[in-house]
Structures are given as structure tokens and as C-alpha cells.
Amino acid sequence: MSTILKATRPHLRTHRLPAIRMPSSLPPVSATATVTPPWSLPLDPPSVAAEQSHFTSRVNQLKSFFSLPRFSSLTRPYTPESVVSKQGSVPPLPLQGSLMADKLYGVLERAANEGKPVHTMGAIDPVQMSQMARCGIEVTYVSGWACSSVLTTCDNEVGPDLGDYPYTTVPNQVQRLFKAQLHHDRKHYDERLSSPPEAREKMQYIDYLRPIIADADTGHGGISSVMKLTKLFAEAGAAAIHLEDQLHGGKKCGHLSGKVLAPTSTHTSRLIAARYQLDLMQGSMLLIARTDAESARLVGSSVDGRDGEWVRGVRVKSSGELLGGGRKGLADAIAAAEARGASGPEVDKVEKEWMEANPLCTFHEAVQATIQSSSSIAADAKESTYATYIERATGKTNAEAREIAREVTGEIVGWDWDLPRTREGYYHYTGGIQPAIQRALAYAPYADLVWLETKTPDLAEARDFARQIREKYPGKWLVYNLSPSFNWSAMGFSDVDLKNFIWDLAKEGFVLQLISLAGLHSPAAAMAELAGRYKTDGMLAYVELVQRKEKELGCDVLTHQKWSGANYIDRILSTVSSGSSSTSAIGTDSTEHQF
Incomplete structure (x- = not known):
């Protein structure tokens, strides 16, 4: 750990927090001065000149922080001055999570340089976390799905992953695991340092301080919510979080149907806001931008021109009438059916019939259909005409594409993306690898890592995505x-x-890979097997399936009192109370001496 920190956190040596001292003035602060908390605050208001000098010193220090190699691939669309002016008089305190973030950066950097993966699994409790650490899994993952289904805090209402649980839930789980990491690290450190060197040489060294990567869903609200959530994660000890580009309020698990994307610009703003919050805290937590565009079928708004290419509408006549007849949109047709008292199945039938009468298509597809049906374009020129249109219109906004289509075809292409909008106002969207790539390219300048969420494990698709990014x-x-x-x-x-599979992905740049819900499925399978056999075989089932297996694997939970820290706490109690062996929790009567 020390080697990695030395290599990846140079600001621990060169970037110091400003001193806030002097009773009536604030002198300039040396950029290399070592400051030991707590800091003293002025007793009297400083002069304007002293205040400005101190502000300038802090800005210069933040500029040094921004210029670290760690951030060389990132874009910040704001100034150091705008950050420092929002920090207040008290400088940001060092975050333990930043130590873990810098360690994570070092782990990823080393793996990327070697073309290897950092592969991990989701953990739902300290038992799983500690066993993963003991077996050398380099990072820990905390899933929002798992938290929603088994770990929801505040009201303990568990349920599917719809992003509707209290937004403190996942940060609380991160804090729980991070505190457990610190506890197991302390007991392991004490055990090693309490042992003679010759015994220590034979003792397994376990690094419990494995960086935690956590699921921040959509950010649980608007920009201010994203910033508050980021702050909670940083204070809880997270080394990285991922934010996905689904619409808040329309959030679904990445592998459920009905996902609604936020506009590209909305998610970009989330990433910028999260980074700004971290800069306010002078924290180095990593940000992961996830796109769900590969399998999404809805988008919340057409406001971002970059999304227009993938929005689906319906062809209309020059009069504005639908090709299938009438002018009523899908939402209006459904509302009319409900107003006359239609049942649920009848409403579903209305929607199905409307969609069948008015097939969805993108504007590009509408242009292609218009060219094919045009009597003014020669048959042998239709293909080249469409190719000309695509060459000029790809990457353009819908308004620009409409004008290009008019120039190329000589007519106005009848197409409307509002008529088929859902009752919630969502637009239909064409998911796939290309819109996912487009979004990933938009997010990349603001994120340390980019995540493509997929509906199937497809190496060829992943390779295409990676190479274009x-x-x-x-x-x-x-x-x-x-x-x-x-x-x-x-x-x-x-x-x-x-x-x-994992190593093939790593060759394409997928340096971080995770089995998000391994911590959910593995104990389920183990408990199902144990419960089934325990009914008929009693203690034989437990001994064979658990106790003997723990011993065979060298699992330290076999001696669960020691694993929980009983020996460590006993040594502390003996130190502070000079207790005798008769009051020791790990004395001769402890059943763990049986193992």
C-alpha cells in the first residue's frame, strides 16, 4: 500500500492545507508549509488586503491540485477561484476516502499498464468483504441493487432496484464496510506487531484496506442532490462511485425493461457537479460514468440535439395528419379511452392498435422512406441520394437534419416525434451500441472511467465500443x-x-470488471444447500458443508470470535485495566481453543 500511495498521491507531500492564523490579519501561506490540525482561526476580522492575499494563496494551491497527473485526462469547466470562494474560511479536512481513492487509482493504473483486469465482486456485509480481502480481491464493490433489495436503511422497506430508496442507503453501506475494513486492519496490524519477527515471517499479510467502489444510481435528484450524495460517499470512505445516465424517477435496474434515459447534457451536468463537490472537499474520489443507452427504449426529453438522431417518431403527411389516419397522438388516444371508462386491457389494446397503425422510425429512416417513395428522384439515384444525406446529417441536430433532408430530397420530410410520446411525456428511443458510444464520448472528459451497461455478455460488442472510445x-x-x-x-x-472472458476484455481496456451481485447469489446458493440438507442430516450437514469447508479453505471466520476482533479488544482492555488472565475474554474457557 505504501508504495502505491507514494506513487499516486504526490499532493500528500507537496500540497498542504493553508494555515489560518494571526489575531487580526491573514498572512500569505507557503505552498509547502506543513500544517498540523487543528488550525487556529483569527480573533478579529482580517484586513481586505490580508484576506485577498490568503485567498490567492489558496487558489494557487488548488491550481497545483488540479494539475496533478492524476487529473490529466479530466476536464473541469470551472476555475479554481470558483471552488475556493465556496469552501469557506476553514480549509477542507483530509479525507480517509481520498487515501483509498488514490490507492484505487494506483491499482487501476498498474493493471492498465500491464494489460490486466482488476476484477471484483459485490459484497453485502463485512464477512464477504473480509474474505474477499483475505483472498486477494483488490477492490470491493457495493451494489445499489443489493442495497435496495436487502440492505435498505431508514425505513427498512426493501424492494426492486428502482432507485426509490433513501439516498443515504448506499453511503451508509459504504461507511459500514469501510469502518469494518479499518477495524480488521487494526486487529491484523496489532496481531502482527505483537508477534516476534520470526513468527511474523510465517504469518499471512492481509490487506483489508481494499478501495470501495459504490453505486450512486442517477444521483437521486437534481444537481444539488448529486452534490450532497457525492459528499456523503466521500465522507463515508468511498474510493469511487458510478453515476448512470437514466432519468431520475424513471430509473430501472440496468437489466430491466422500460429504462428512461436522461438527456446527454443532464448526465454531463451530474458528472461536473460531482467533480465540483469533490474539489470543494479537495477529495480525489474517482468518478465512473455509466451509460444504459445500449438497451434503453425511452428518453426523457429531446432537448439535447445530440440525442435527436436516436429519437423515434412517426411519419406524417404534409398536412400533419398521421399516415395511419387522424391527428391524435398516442397519449391523447390513451387519455380519451380512460375518460370513457375503458378497462386496463382495453387501454392496452388502444395503445397496441395505435402503434401498429403508426410504426415508429427515426428521422433518418423517415428520410430513407421518403426517398424510396419519391417520384422526383431517379430509381438509380435513390441509394446515392440517401448516402449523401447520411454523410451530411450524421451527428447533426434534428433541426439541422430536417433542413439537410429538404435540400437533398427537394421536399419537406413529414415526421413527428411528439405524437408517439408516452403518457409520462417520454420520447421513444433507439438503443444500441452506437448511441451508447456517442454518450460515452460525451461523458469521457468528465469521468475517470466509462462503463457500458449491456443486455448480454458480448466480447465483439465490447471490443467495438472500447476501440471507438x-x-x-x-x-x-x-x-x-x-x-x-x-x-x-x-x-x-x-x-x-x-x-x-475477463482477460480478453482487459486487453481492450476494460480494466475494471465486476460481478455486481455475487454477494447476493453466493450466500443464497450456500444457504439453500445447507437448509435443504440440515432438515434431514442435522449437524452432519452443518459440519460437512460449513465447518469442515471453512477449515479446508483456511477461512478465518471458522474462529468467529477472533475474526470479530475479540482477541484485539481483549488486548486493549488488558492494556488499560491491567486485567488478569481470569478476566480475559480469550482465556482457557473460550470455546475457540477447540480449533
């Missing part, structure tokens, strides 16, 4: 979800393919 942003780190939602056995993989 890294063509524009060389060396950009990528993330892949090795999800338990995939039926891996039904995907046609051989055992060799399954074994190599």
Missing part, C-alpha cells in the same frame, strides 16, 4: 458488468471462453 480518448479506462442477470450458460461460451 479509445480512438478519441487513448488509454481511457473502461468498466464492464459481469452481471448475474446474464444466463452465462446459455450464451454459447465454452469453459475455456468463460475462463478467458
Whole structure:
């Protein structure tokens, strides 16, 4: 750990917090002066000149922070001055989470340089966290799905992953695991340092301080909510969080249907806001931008021109009438059916009939259909005419594409994206790898890593995504979800393919890979097996399936009192009370001496 921190956190040595001293003035602060908390505050208001001098010193220090190699691939659309002026008189305190963030950066950097993956699993409790650490898993992942389904705090109402749980839930789980990491690190450190060197040489060294990567969903609200949530994660000890580009309020698990995307600009603002919050705290937590555009079918708004290419509408006549007849939009048709007292199945029928009468298409597809049906364009020129249109219109806003279409075809292309909007006002969207790539490219300047969420584990698709992203942003780190939602056995993989999948992805830049819900499924399978056998075999089932297996694997939870820290706390109590062996919690009567 010390080697990584030395290499990746140079500001611990060169970037110091400003001193706030002097009774009536604030002198300039040396950029290299070492300050030991707590800091003293002025007893009297400083002069304007002293105040400005102190502000300038802090700005210069933040500029040094911004210029660290750690941030070389990131864009900040704001100034150091705008950050320092919002920090207040008391400088930001060092965050333990930043130590973990810098360690994570070092772990990822080393793996990326070697073309290897950092692969991990979701943990739902300190037991899983500690066993992953003992076995050398380099980072810990906290899933929002798992928190929603089994760990919801505040009201303890568990349920599916719709992003509707209290926004403190996942930060609380991060804090729980981070505090457990610190506890196990302390007991392990004490155990090692309490042992003679010769014994220590034979003792397994366990690094419990594994950086925690956590699920921040959509940010749980607007910009201010995103900033508050980011602050909670940083204070809780998170090393990284990921934010996905779904619409808040329309959030679904990445592997459920009905996902609604936020406009590209909205999610970009979330990433900028999260970084700004971290800069206010002078924290180095990593940000992961996730896009769900590959499998999304709805988008909340057409306000961002970059999204227009993928929005689906319906063809209309020059009069504005639908090709299928009438002028009533889908939402109006449904509202009219409900107003006359239609039942649920009848409303579904109205929607189905409307959609069948008015097939959805993108504007590009509408242009292609217009060219094919045009009598003014020669048959042998239709293909080249459409190719000309695509060449000019790709990447343009819908308004620009409409004008290009008019110039190329000689007529106004009848197409409307408002008529098929859902009752909630959402637009229909064409998901796929290309819109996902477009969004990932938009997010990349503001994120440390980019995550493509997919509906199937597809190496060829992942390779295409990675190469297009890294063509524009060389060396950009990528993330892949090795999800338990995939039926891996039904995907046609051989055992060799399954074994190599992670390492094949790593070659394409997917440096971080995770089985998001391993912590949910693995204890479920183990408990199902144990419960089934325990009914008939009693203690034989427990001994064979648990106790003997723990011993065989060297699992330290076998001696659960020691694992929980009983020996460590006993040594503390003996130190402060000079207690005798008769009051020791780990004395001769402890049942753990049986092992």
C-alpha cells in the first residue's frame, strides 16, 4: 500500500492545507508549509488586503491540485477561484476516502499498464468483504441493487432496484464496510506487531484496506442532490462511485425493461457537479460514468440535439395528419379511452392498435422512406441520394437534419416525434451500441472511467465500443458488468471462453470488471444447500458443508470470535485495566481453543 500511495498521491507531500492564523490579519501561506490540525482561526476580522492575499494563496494551491497527473485526462469547466470562494474560511479536512481513492487509482493504473483486469465482486456485509480481502480481491464493490433489495436503511422497506430508496442507503453501506475494513486492519496490524519477527515471517499479510467502489444510481435528484450524495460517499470512505445516465424517477435496474434515459447534457451536468463537490472537499474520489443507452427504449426529453438522431417518431403527411389516419397522438388516444371508462386491457389494446397503425422510425429512416417513395428522384439515384444525406446529417441536430433532408430530397420530410410520446411525456428511443458510444464520448472528459451497461455478455460488442472510445480518448479506462442477470450458460461460451472472458476484455481496456451481485447469489446458493440438507442430516450437514469447508479453505471466520476482533479488544482492555488472565475474554474457557 505504501508504495502505491507514494506513487499516486504526490499532493500528500507537496500540497498542504493553508494555515489560518494571526489575531487580526491573514498572512500569505507557503505552498509547502506543513500544517498540523487543528488550525487556529483569527480573533478579529482580517484586513481586505490580508484576506485577498490568503485567498490567492489558496487558489494557487488548488491550481497545483488540479494539475496533478492524476487529473490529466479530466476536464473541469470551472476555475479554481470558483471552488475556493465556496469552501469557506476553514480549509477542507483530509479525507480517509481520498487515501483509498488514490490507492484505487494506483491499482487501476498498474493493471492498465500491464494489460490486466482488476476484477471484483459485490459484497453485502463485512464477512464477504473480509474474505474477499483475505483472498486477494483488490477492490470491493457495493451494489445499489443489493442495497435496495436487502440492505435498505431508514425505513427498512426493501424492494426492486428502482432507485426509490433513501439516498443515504448506499453511503451508509459504504461507511459500514469501510469502518469494518479499518477495524480488521487494526486487529491484523496489532496481531502482527505483537508477534516476534520470526513468527511474523510465517504469518499471512492481509490487506483489508481494499478501495470501495459504490453505486450512486442517477444521483437521486437534481444537481444539488448529486452534490450532497457525492459528499456523503466521500465522507463515508468511498474510493469511487458510478453515476448512470437514466432519468431520475424513471430509473430501472440496468437489466430491466422500460429504462428512461436522461438527456446527454443532464448526465454531463451530474458528472461536473460531482467533480465540483469533490474539489470543494479537495477529495480525489474517482468518478465512473455509466451509460444504459445500449438497451434503453425511452428518453426523457429531446432537448439535447445530440440525442435527436436516436429519437423515434412517426411519419406524417404534409398536412400533419398521421399516415395511419387522424391527428391524435398516442397519449391523447390513451387519455380519451380512460375518460370513457375503458378497462386496463382495453387501454392496452388502444395503445397496441395505435402503434401498429403508426410504426415508429427515426428521422433518418423517415428520410430513407421518403426517398424510396419519391417520384422526383431517379430509381438509380435513390441509394446515392440517401448516402449523401447520411454523410451530411450524421451527428447533426434534428433541426439541422430536417433542413439537410429538404435540400437533398427537394421536399419537406413529414415526421413527428411528439405524437408517439408516452403518457409520462417520454420520447421513444433507439438503443444500441452506437448511441451508447456517442454518450460515452460525451461523458469521457468528465469521468475517470466509462462503463457500458449491456443486455448480454458480448466480447465483439465490447471490443467495438472500447476501440471507438479509445480512438478519441487513448488509454481511457473502461468498466464492464459481469452481471448475474446474464444466463452465462446459455450464451454459447465454452469453459475455456468463460475462463478467458475477463482477460480478453482487459486487453481492450476494460480494466475494471465486476460481478455486481455475487454477494447476493453466493450466500443464497450456500444457504439453500445447507437448509435443504440440515432438515434431514442435522449437524452432519452443518459440519460437512460449513465447518469442515471453512477449515479446508483456511477461512478465518471458522474462529468467529477472533475474526470479530475479540482477541484485539481483549488486548486493549488488558492494556488499560491491567486485567488478569481470569478476566480475559480469550482465556482457557473460550470455546475457540477447540480449533
